[in-house]
Amino acid sequence: xxxxxxxxxxxxxxxxxxxxxxxxxxxxxxxxxxxxxxxxxxxxxxxxxxxxxxxxxxxxxxxxxxxxxxxxxxxxxxxxxxxxxxxxxxxxxxxxxxxxxxxxxxxxxxxxxxxxxxxxxxxxxxxxxxxxxxxxxxxxxxxxxxxxxxxxxxxxxxxxxxxxxxxxxxxxxxxxxxxxxxxxxxxxxxxxxxxxxxxxxxxxxxxxxxxxxxxxxxxxxxxxxxxxxxxxxxxxxxxxxxxxxxxxxxxxxxxxxxxxxxxxxxxxx
Numbered sequence: 001x002x003x004x005x006x007x008x009x010x011x012x013x014x015x016x017x018x019x020x021x022x023x024x025x026x027x028x029x030x031x032x033x034x035x036x037x038x039x040x041x042x043x044x045x046x047x048x049x050x051x052x053x054x055x056x057x058x059x060x061x062x063x064x065x066x067x068x069x070x071x072x073x074x075x076x077x078x079x080x081x082x083x084x085x086x087x088x089x090x091x092x093x094x095x096x097x098x099x100x101x102x103x104x105x106x107x108x109x110x111x112x113x114x115x116x117x118x119x120x121x122x123x124x125x126x127x128x129x130x131x132x133x134x135x136x137x138x139x140x141x142x143x144x145x146x147x148x149x150x151x152x153x154x155x156x157x158x159x160x161x162x163x164x165x166x167x168x169x170x171x172x173x174x175x176x177x178x179x180x181x182x183x184x185x186x187x188x189x190x191x192x193x194x195x196x197x198x199x200x201x202x203x204x205x206x207x208x209x210x211x212x213x214x215x216x217x218x219x220x221x222x223x224x225x226x227x228x229x230x231x232x233x234x235x236x237x238x239x240x241x242x243x244x245x246x247x248x249x250x251x252x253x254x255x256x257x258x259x260x261x262x263x264x265x266x267x268x269x
Contacts, residue, residue: 078215
């Protein structure tokens with residue numbers, strides 16, 4: 001497997017800028033002064049995960065993928081999905097300020113790094129890398145996560161529509177719509193469900209996207225747990241079942257990813 005220097009370079013730039021933006025969000029006084037207390041707490045909590053987990057994971061996996069590790073490539077792709085998702089949120093849902101162009105740059109660099117890396121793959125013999133992979137549990141996990149979050153988000157949305165009111169989270173964050181609902185229901189959740197179905201049918205695209213989605217859910221789950229902690233410290237209530245569910249998702253996603261990667265042939269494709 002050969003990943004182009006351009007894709008790796010874009011990924012490194014995204015990682016460096018993400019680290020800088022996250023550092024600023026955590027340690028610069030007033031970084032989120034224009035946001036509501038709840039939304040500022042969520043942004044800062046995600047900055048911790050981006051700086052101390054996602055950024056190192058992105059840079060290390062990019063280096064190993066460039067050296068030819070297909071397993072590292074799958075992890076790298078999942079980390080890029082997390083970065084794209086997170087910086088779409090920052091770019092569209094954080095008030096204009098000094099880091100606006102940084103957010104946009106991270107979003108663009110990470111998106112084109114992912115697209116470029118997919119174009120670099122040799123698709124004709126890609127399936128050979130997955131002949132020993134077991135698909136049952138990753139497929140069940142991805143389908144369950146996709147279905148569960150669709151149910152949760154649609155329940156909130158339909159409840160608000162039936163009452164001709166706004167979802168409670170919009171009052172706390174001060175946003176006009178919940179961007180998490182948009183990104184999840186338009187991209188992430190259908191992608192997870194499609195991957196689960198493709199895995200059950202033993203399609204190459206399912207094998208290729210399974211680890212990236214599970215890595216995304218693991219990192220995002222850790223970010224959400226961080227958000228729970230920071231918002232609780234800021235005086236907002238956090239339901240214990242939410243913490244338990246996200247902890248279970250993180251553990252299962254990490255375990256399934258490791259098991260899946262154990263069956264992947266780590267060779268050039």
